[in-house]
Every structure is written in structure tokens, then in C-alpha cells.
Amino acid sequence: MVFLTALFLINLQADLRWVEVDVALWQDGRADFVYRVHWNVMSGTMSGFYFQEKTVDPYFEYESAYAVDDWGNEYRIEIKDLGNKYDIILGDKKRFGPGEITYIFHFGGDLGSSGNLALTESEFGDLVVFHWAPAQWDEPLEHYTVYVYYPIKSARGRVDPAEYGFRTERFMNEEYLLSYFSQEYEGEQWFTVRIHKNDPPSTYKMLIQQYVPAEYFRAEKFGTITITPEARDGFGFPLEILWMLVYIVPYLMYGNRKAKKIKGTYSQVASLTWLRDDWVPPKIEVAQFRKSGKVAKLDLIEAAFLLDYPVNKILTILASKLEDNGIIKVQSTAPVKITVLQRPTVRYYEAAFLDAVKPDGTFDEAGLQRVVTEVVEKISQKAWDCDLEATKLYYEEKIGAHVPETSLDKEYDKREYYDYLMNRDFTRRHYYSEREQGFVIPGEAVKSYSAFVRSDACHSACYVHTACHDACHSACHSACHSACHSACHSACHSACVSGGAH
Numbered sequence: 407m408v409f410l411t412a413l414f415l416i417n418l419q420a421d422l423r424w425v426e427v428d429v430a431l432w433q434d435g436r437a438d439f440v441y442r443v444h445w446n447v448m449s450g451t452m453s454g455f456y457f458q459e460k461t462v463d464p465y466f467e468y469e470s471a472y473a474v475d476d477w478g479n480e481y482r483i484e485i486k487d488l489g490n491k492y493d494i495i496l497g498d499k500k501r502f503g504p505g506e507i508t509y510i511f512h513f514g515g516d517l518g519s520s521g522n523l524a525l526t527e528s529e530f531g532d533l534v535v536f537h538w539a540p541a542q543w544d545e546p547l548e549h550y551t552v553y554v555y556y557p558i559k560s561a562r563g564r565v566d567p568a569e570y571g572f573r574t575e576r577f578m579n580e581e582y583l584l585s586y587f588s589q590e591y592e593g594e595q596w597f598t599v600r601i602h603k604n605d606p607p608s609t610y611k612m613l614i615q616q617y618v619p620a621e622y623f624r625a626e627k628f629g630t631i632t633i634t635p636e637a638r639d640g641f642g643f644p645l646e647i648l649w650m651l652v653y654i655v656p657y658l659m660y661g662n663r664k665a666k667k668i669k670g671t672y673s674q675v676a677s678l679t680w681l682r683d684d685w686v687p688p689k690i691e692v693a694q695f696r697k698s699g700k701v702a703k704l705d706l707i708e709a710a711f712l713l714d715y716p717v718n719k720i721l722t723i724l725a726s727k728l729e730d731n732g733i734i735k736v737q738s739t740a741p742v743k744i745t746v747l748q749r750p751t752v753r754y755y756e757a758a759f760l761d762a763v764k765p766d767g768t769f770d771e772a773g774l775q776r777v778v779t780e781v782v783e784k785i786s787q788k789a790w791d792c793d794l795e796a797t798k799l800y801y802e803e804k805i806g807a808h809v810p811e812t813s814l815d816k817e818y819d820k821r822e823y824y825d826y827l828m829n830r831d832f833t834r835r836h837y838y839s840e841r842e843q844g845f846v847i848p849g850e851a852v853k854s855y856s857a858f859v860r861s862d863a864c865h866s867a868c869y870v871h872t873a874c875h876d877a878c879h880s881a882c883h884s885a886c887h888s889a890c891h892s893a894c895h896s897a898c899h900s901a902c903v904s905g906g907a908h
Contacts, residue, residue: 481496582602713798715827741768
């Protein structure tokens with residue numbers, strides 16, 4: 407194991423809060439990796455940290471690397487190869503602090519060649535085992551989460567892993583919180599596994615060991631390890647042989663290839679389709695992730711949905727803001743007919759709202775329902791580890807305050823929006839009232855946020871409500887307590903420790 411000596415400036419105090427990793431697997435064993443590393447700079451200013459990647463030779467996507475602070479400001483990132491590690495720093499010699507900042511960087515590599523994807527035989531047929539661990543860090547974390555995207559097309563929403571032949575080891579069910587869902591990418595839905603660990607200590611190795619049928623991969627170049635598993639008698643496999651298979655076989659097969667940089671390596675990897683921002687953080691359904699008292703950062707429209715204000719009132723505010731900005735023109739109110747005057751870059755729900763306008767100026771009902779769906783999904787992503795009750799109380803006070811302090815939303819900052827939601831008297835009350843009836847969407851499912859997440863429309867994804875938590879978590883946690891045999895390749899390739907804020 408390679409340990410890293412952290413370099414701190416005298417006045418710098420920074421804690422590593424959490425790390426999230428996306429791993430998108432391709433059929434030939436190549437993979438796209440995205441790291442999101444979140445720091446809390448308590449005093450002084452921070453430039454960056456050190457990162458070690460020993461599993462693969464990383465091919466960084468330098469242009470897409472960036473950092474974003476809690477105020478939404480973005481910073482360019484530079485990645486410097488220091489030989490046995492990489493220096494991930496803010497570009498242009500910038501420093502940040504105090505405050506919280508997330509570093510996001512992407513790279514590609516070949517897990518088939520490194521031996522972290524391998525073929526194995528079992529009573530379940532030929533399987534590909536994914537045996538890997540992300541980078542270790544020199545500080546304890548609030549959580550470590552890995553999303554594994556398999557090259558397996560799936561149904562939309564939550565999925566049953568057994569339908570795709572997915573299996574995992576018992577230790578993973580005992581050590582981690584696991585969940586399974588589909589992720590959209592380039593118009594297709596892909597089978598995805600989320601592995602979550604709360605409060606991992608420093609230098610924690612998050613070992614991942616999963617199996618899928620070999621038919622999903624082009625595994626000609628993968629190593630082959632033959633084991634006869636004992637499905638009912640547990641893991642009675644001799645440890646000495648397991649040790650040999652873990653350390654000797656992979657190096658005999660791949661060590662020479664890994665150690666040497668042959669001609670054509672870059673051209674082989676240059677064709678990777680980089681992940682970039684197409685992979686969004688999946689929706690979280692396990693309620694234990696929530697931190698007591700933590701308030702989600704929402705804008706006015708999102709907060710209004712969470713607080714169960716009528717959907718037609720929220721859509722009326724949205725339309726009024728777009729009309730005030732010269733993006734739409736309301737031609738009539740009974741029924742509502744709208745002309746879209748321009749299509750600038752707008753917020754995600756505003757774009758969905760404009761998409762719902764039909765050529766004749768009326769609204770597509772399914773399109774308006776999609777507006778609601780997108781807002782609910784976004785709330786889920788923003789509030790996945792937050793205290794919902796504390797969040798609701800916070801925004802109730804903000805929206806209900808008679809005398810505004812600071813604006814909740816820099817774009818939706820008119821006081822009349824708040825007065826309208828609270829049913830107060832104000833100058834343009836009649837203007838809003840005559841429009842709101844045009845945005846009444848038939849059906850209980852979209853009358854309010856809570857009604858929506860209880861409806862059939864909600865079953866296509868898992869949102870931030872917790873009514874079904876016990877049943878969902880129990881099912882997710884035990885779904886793959888299978889009698890799978892033990893894999894024969896260790897994650898020693900990723901035995902490295904990253905960190906060292908400086």
C-alpha cells in the first residue's frame with residue numbers, strides 16, 4: 407500500500423466531506439470514471455489535493471474537469487502528473503476558501519486489461535466478475551458512494567437485478583447499502599448499481615465484487631479463472647489456492663502488459679465516449695442517508711412543489727415570469743393559449759414547460775405532467791441526504807414571511823409570487839387568478855407534490871418520500887444475498903491513498 411503524506415499550508419484547515427464515483431463499463435472492458443470530491447475549507451485557502459489511481463493507466467479528459475463551490479461558481483481544474491500521483495488543483499493559480507467546494511474530474515481506462523474484469527465459470531453459467539475498489543483517502547468521510555453503470559439495457563425506473571442475472575457477494579450486502587435502477591444515456595436505459603457506505607474511516611478500501619452473465623461483454627481479452635463454487639456449503643475454498651489465484655494468475659496474464667506502455671495505447675483509448683455530464687447522480691431511496699437538520703438548497707419553484715402548493719398556481723407563476731421576460735406571450739386565458747416568442751437558455755422546468763406548448767398554443771397535458779416529474783426528480787437529487795421536515799419548515803418561513811429578508815430565488819424574486827402563493831392581496835391578484843384555471847391538470851396525480859409521489863406516475867422512479875422505505879430498503883438489501891462463489895482477483899491494483907489538501 408502506498409501512503410501519501412499530506413501537505414498542508416499553515417493556515418489551511420480543510421476536511422474531505424464525501425466522495426462519489428461513476429464507473430461506466432463498456433462491453434470490451436474499457437471504462438469511464440468520474441470522481442466528485444467534496445471539501446469543506448474551514449480556514450485559509452485551498453488549491454487542490456493529490457489523487458492516486460493504480461488500477462488503470464488513466465487517460466484524463468482535461469477540458470471537462472472543473473470545480474464548483476456552494477454558490478454555484480465554477481473553476482477550471484488543472485491535473486498535473488507527479489509520477490506516482492496526480493495533483494488536482496484549481497487552474498490559473500486560484501485558491502478557494504473558506505467554504506465548500508466540489509472537484510469533478512473524468513478519465514478513461516481499461517479494466518479488462520488490468521484484470522478487474524474477468525471471466526469465471528459457475529453453476530449459473532459463464533459470468534464476468536467486476537472486482538475493483540475506488541481510491542482510498544487519507545481522511546474519514548461522511549459517505550463514499552459508487553455508481554456502476556453496466557452495458558445492460560434495462561427497463562425504466564427501479565429494476566429487479568435478478569432479471570438481468572446480477573449477483574453479488576454476501577459481504578457487499580452486509581457492508582454496504584445497495585440499490586438498483588436504470589439510468590438514461592443517449593436515449594437508452596442502462597442497468598445501474600449504487601453502492602453506498604456511511605462514515606467510512608480514513609484509508610478505507612471500498613471493495614466491490616459483482617457478477618453478471620458473460621453475454622453482456624465482449625470478453626475475449628479478459629482473463630479466465632476457473633473455480634467450482636459450493637453454492638450451499640459457503641466458501642470452503644482453500645485460502646492458499648485463493649491467494650495464488652488472487653495475486654499470481656492476474657499478474658502472469660496481465661502484469662507485463664500493464665507494466666509496459668506499448669505503441670498504439672493512446673489511439674486505442676482515444677475513441678472512448680467520455681461520460682461528461684450525461685450521467686446524472688441517480689435518485690436515492692434509502693432514508694438513512696438523511697442528515698438531521700440539513701436543509702436542501704431549492705429555488706422558489708422547487709420549494710413550492712415540496713410544500714404542496716397547488717400545481718396550477720406554481721405553473722401560473724412560471725408562466726408569468728416567462729411572459730415578463732419576453733419569452734412567451736399569453737394570447738388567451740380561457741383556455742390558456744400561449745405563443746413562444748424565443749427559446750433562450752432557461753431553467754430545466756422552464757424548458758419542459760415550453761416543450762409542453764403545442765403548435766396551436768394550447769398545452770399538451772402529458773407535457774405538463776413531465777414538468778412536474780422533472781421537478782420532483784430534481785428535488786430528489788438535491789434533498790437525498792437532507793432533513794425533509796427541516797427543509798419544509800425553512801421554506802415555509804421564507805415564503806410566508808411578510809417582510810422579505812434576502813430573496814429566496816434571484817430570478818423568481820418578485821414579492822407578488824410569494825403573496826400569490828400565500829393568498830394575500832396584491833396589485834396584480836386578478837392577473838394571476840384569471841390564468842391559474844388554465845393550468846388545472848385533470849387527475850389527482852398532479853394536484854400537488856405529495857399526491858404526485860403517491861400516484862402511479864411516481865412508480866417509474868424513486869423520489870424523496872419515505873413512506874415505503876422499510877419495504878424498499880429490505881428488498882434492496884436482501885435481493886442479492888446469493889450463493890455466488892468468491893471471485894479470484896483482488897483489488898490490490900487500487901491500493902492507494904489520495905487526499906492531502908494543499
